Amino acid sequence: xxxxxxxxxxxxxxxxxxxxxxxxxxxxxxxxxxxxxxxxxxxxxxxxxxxxxxxxxxxxxxxxxxxxxxxxxxxxxxxxxxxxxxxxxxxxxxxxxxxxxxxxxxxxxxxxxxxxxxxxxxxxxxxxxxxxxxxxxx
Numbered sequence: 729x730x731x732x733x734x735x736x737x738x739x740x741x742x743x744x745x746x747x748x749x750x751x752x753x754x755x756x757x758x759x760x761x762x763x764x765x766x767x768x769x770x771x772x773x774x775x776x777x778x779x780x781x782x783x784x785x786x787x788x789x790x791x792x793x794x795x796x797x798x799x800x801x802x803x804x805x806x807x808x809x810x811x812x813x814x815x816x817x818x819x820x821x822x823x824x825x826x827x828x829x830x831x832x833x834x835x836x837x838x839x840x841x842x843x844x845x846x847x848x849x850x851x852x853x854x855x856x857x858x859x860x861x862x863x864x865x866x
Contacts, residue, residue, distance in 0.1 A: 736791035736850065744781035744788075751777050775835050783839030786816050790847040798854065806855070816840050 748754075751772065789812055797805035817840060824832035848855065 733795060737788045737795065740784040740788040740791075744784035747776065747784075748781045775839075779833065779835040779839040782836050783843040786812075786840050787843035787847055790844070791850075794847075794851055794854065809855075813840075813844060 790809060793808045793812060794805065797808060817837065819828065819830070820832055820836050820840070822828045823830040
């Protein structure tokens with residue numbers, strides 16, 4: 729169980745933070761000076777800098793929700809997973825219509841979709857058992 733937490737929650741969060749910190753930089757006090765940027769690596773793809781960390785963090789969030797609600801094995805797991813997924817996708821569309829700050833990006837939607845698909849592949853039996861067997865009327 730601890731190994732599962734490490735691989736599905738801690739590793740994706742740390743990888744996203746490392747990518748974000750090393751290539752995009754971290755602003756501490758002065759917003760004009762970045763700390764840790766590896767800007768000299770010019771041949772890196774943009775999806776690596778901007779979209780991969782989002783997908784990794786979203787996957788870690790879904791995994792954390794599944795870990796928290798797994799012992800309960802109730803419909804609340806599906807509610808939390810659906811709510812987190814809806815918020816992730818909705819935040820991108822709200823950026824499209826300038827309702828919240830940020831830049832809309834189709835690749836963020838793709839990263840969220842891939843993270844959701846990978847999460848579903850790892851948790852296929854748990855979600856299907858809960859959704860299709862326990863709640864046959866849904």
